[in-house]
Amino acid sequence: MSRIHPSDQSRCHGHLLFKNHKLGSRTRPLHDDDDDDDDKRSDQLSADPSVMLTVWKRSSMSFQGTDGFTVFDPHGTLVFRVDNYSRKNGYGLVLMDGVGNALLSLKPKVRTYNVYQLVHQGFIFAMSTPRVMA
Amino acid sequence: MQYQWNAYRGDQDGCERTSKVFSMRSPSVLSDFHAAGRKHVAEIFMGTRLGGRRHDQNMPDFKIQGSFRSRDCKIVKTCTGEVVARISRKRVNNTTILLSDDVFSLVVQPGFDTHLIMAFVIVLDRISSKPFSPFLCS
Numbered sequence: 001m002s003r004i005h006p007s008d009q010s011r012c013h014g015h016l017l018f019k020n021h022k023l024g025s026r027t028r029p030l031h032d033d034d035d036d037d038d039d040k041r042s043d044q045l046s047a048d049p050s051v052m053l054t055v056w057k058r059s060s061m062s063f064q065g066t067d068g069f070t071v072f073d074p075h076g077t078l079v080f081r082v083d084n085y086s087r088k089n090g091y092g093l094v095l096m097d098g099v100g101n102a103l104l105s106l107k108p109k110v111r112t113y114n115v116y117q118l119v120h121q122g123f124i125f126a127m128s129t130p131r132v133m134a
Numbered sequence: 135m136q137y138q139w140n141a142y143r144g145d146q147d148g149c150e151r152t153s154k155v156f157s158m159r160s161p162s163v164l165s166d167f168h169a170a171g172r173k174h175v176a177e178i179f180m181g182t183r184l185g186g187r188r189h190d191q192n193m194p195d196f197k198i199q200g201s202f203r204s205r206d207c208k209i210v211k212t213c214t215g216e217v218v219a220r221i222s223r224k225r226v227n228n229t230t231i232l233l234s235d236d237v238f239s240l241v242v243q244p245g246f247d248t249h250l251i252m253a254f255v256i257v258l259d260r261i262s263s264k265p266f267s268p269f270l271c272s
Binding site: 049050051052053054055056057058069071079080082093094095097102103104105106107108109 | 138139140141142143144145155221224236237238239240241242243244248249250252253255256257259260
């Protein structure tokens with residue numbers, strides 16, 4: 001919870017987690033950390049299979065250093081979070097799981113070198129010169 | 135205003151084209167004007183589809199209907215019309231007391247990745263229009 005940037009080790013772990021997500025091995029990402037009432041919980045899941053999350057849009061004050069989201073499941077467990085989320089510079093956000101493993105990076109489309117957007121008949125075209133990297 | 139956001143797997147370092155998971159953008163004002171049937175605030179293209187072909191030839195994989203600013207919207211799978219997730223104001227213990235709109239509920243239907251849906255919500259927050267707030271303190 002206190003970690004803002006995932007370390008290198010946890011980054012690798014995050015990729016593994018992501019693959020597990022894609023394989024569907026965690027289609028119920030409700031937490032099995034505490035084994036107290038597993039039977040009761042599985043009953044609840046079979047009765048109501050949809051996942052209900054509470055999203056908290058933490059701190060929208062622009063002069064505070066961090067901004068972001070915290071997401072909790074019905075048991076109060078931190079499921080996802082986004083930190084270091086500044087409205088000023090508009091650069092990428094990282095969606096992390098509760099312990100800080102990066103799941104997805106979100107980036108606005110970079111419009112630097114020679115990219116023009118034209119609005120024509122209601123549709124946006126992106127025009128660019130060939131990339132250096134291509 | 136940013137029109138399009140891309141999502142990549144893992145951390146920011148791995149942002150090659152191959153690791154792109156989805157693209158999300160708000161339809162332009164003119165396209166809403168042009169096609170009155172399009173009443174959605176954002177559209178999502180999975181994989182690397184957006185940019186590969188012209189926008190008007192491919193349908194988005196998901197679209198957002200409703201108003202995110204008032205925390206009343208849903209994420210719809212375009213091909214089937216199925217509601218994937220729904221965003222609503224959070225209530226106190228299912229009573230009529232509403233919490234502030236900094237807290238909201240996200241109900242994801244089974245079979246869909248919650249972290250993907252959550253990524254949609256984060257981008258949705260960024261691309262949806264925000265109320266005017268002067269940045270005098272920044």
